[in-house]
Amino acid sequence: MKKLLGVILGASVFTLAACGKQEAPTNDTAQSNKDSAELQTITIASTGSDADIWRHIASLPETKEAGLKLDVKNFTDYVAMNTAVANKEIDINAFQSYAYLVAFNDANTQKIAPLSTTYLEPMGIYSSKVKSLAEFKTGATIAIPNDGANESRALLLLQSAGLVKLRPNFDNVKGTEADVVENAKNIVIKPIQMATAVRVKDEVDAIVLGNTLAMEGGLNVLKDSIYYEPVDQTTKMNVNVLATAADRANDPILKKVGALYHTPAVKAYVDEHFAGTKVAVDQPTSYLTSTK
CATH class of the missing domain: 3.40.190.10 (Periplasmic binding protein-like II)
Incomplete structure (x- = not known):
């Protein structure tokens, strides 16, 4: 009887130990949780095909390698997108031409600024x-x-x-x-x-x-x-931009988001899904205001 009780108790201890082991996270899971915690979350407001592009960018390994996690919010109101960025409720938006940004700033006391150029879509x-x-x-x-x-x-x-x-x-x-x-x-x-x-x-x-x-x-x-x-100097005001609050235009973390748009993986996606209608423009934002 004592021998049988010992076997039962031994089995119980083994079972409890096994359960305890299963509950502990594996090294891979722990590392994944650590990696996620180290990523900088950036919120992006967008709409239509632009939102589709940014959702794709959010899924790319290049984004994680840049230390970023993109949270894409879908908006339908252009003014609301700019207001949310100006108020810093949203980090960046992706929908507008530089000319539209200038018009918004002219009509509002709160200002936004171009963070990066992305493309020109011919009207x-x-x-x-x-x-x-x-x-x-x-x-x-x-x-x-x-x-x-x-x-x-x-x-x-x-x-x-x-x-x-x-x-x-x-x-x-x-x-x-x-x-x-x-x-x-x-x-x-x-x-x-x-x-x-x-x-x-x-x-x-x-x-x-x-x-x-x-x-x-x-x-x-x-x-x-x-x-x-035509896609030339006469239409550069119509180049689409990423926009952020005016005092965040030189934020190095946000600048990383602009760089992501011009990676080969994103270019391939845009070319495949938009049949050449989004012409990439990879220029410094000073290009938008230069006289040359």
């Missing part, structure tokens, strides 16, 4: 009724964005296309259709909310769309537009 003119610029009839209606810098950008595109002429001192951030000085075909320029632009495409002769909205509507600016922006 295009799309039509279901004509196949070339020459086919526009007198009095044709073209819908353009009605928000700040995008309105100015659209008007510059119409001028580049030869449809209108703008005053020599046209403000490429605050300009409006009132700045049109020549309009040979009496084009009716109709500013509208761009969120609904693709849906009203067939109700006007043409619409001017930024590439993000165009892609969400199943359009490719290189294939489906009848005219799109």
Whole structure:
């Protein structure tokens, strides 16, 4: 009986020891927890295809190797994204052109700043009724964005296309259709909310769309537009940027996020998923304000 009791007690001790061993984290798990604790979490507000890109970047080993963990927040309101960054509720946002950033700063006391350049998406003119610029009839209606810098950008595109002429001192951030000085075909320029632009495409002769909205509507600016922006010095205000609070523009941790966008893995992803419509621009932010 004593022998049997000894066997039972021995088995119980072995079982308890085994349970205790299972509850302890393995070396790999402990190291993983340690690694995660050492990563710097950066919150990024974004929307549409930009959010898709940043979710992909968040999953890359290059991001972890940079010591970063990216938390991508989806927003639908552009002003709210900038306000959240200005208030430091969000570290960075990824959605806007430099011109849009300048327009936001002009309209608000709280300021944001470009952290890094990312790409330029050509703005295009799309039509279901004509196949070339020459086919526009007198009095044709073209819908353009009605928000700040995008309105100015659209008007510059119409001028580049030869449809209108703008005053020599046209403000490429605050300009409006009132700045049109020549309009040979009496084009009716109709500013509208761009969120609904693709849906009203067939109700006007043409619409001017930024590439993000165009892609969400199943359009490719290189294939489906009848005219799109040239990618050169004249369009550098339209380069997309990562933005942060003005006093964080030189934060070395945040600068790492900008560098991630230009890694080979991200370039391959963007080329594959966006058919060349996001043209990479890897320049210092001083490029945006330089006169050359």
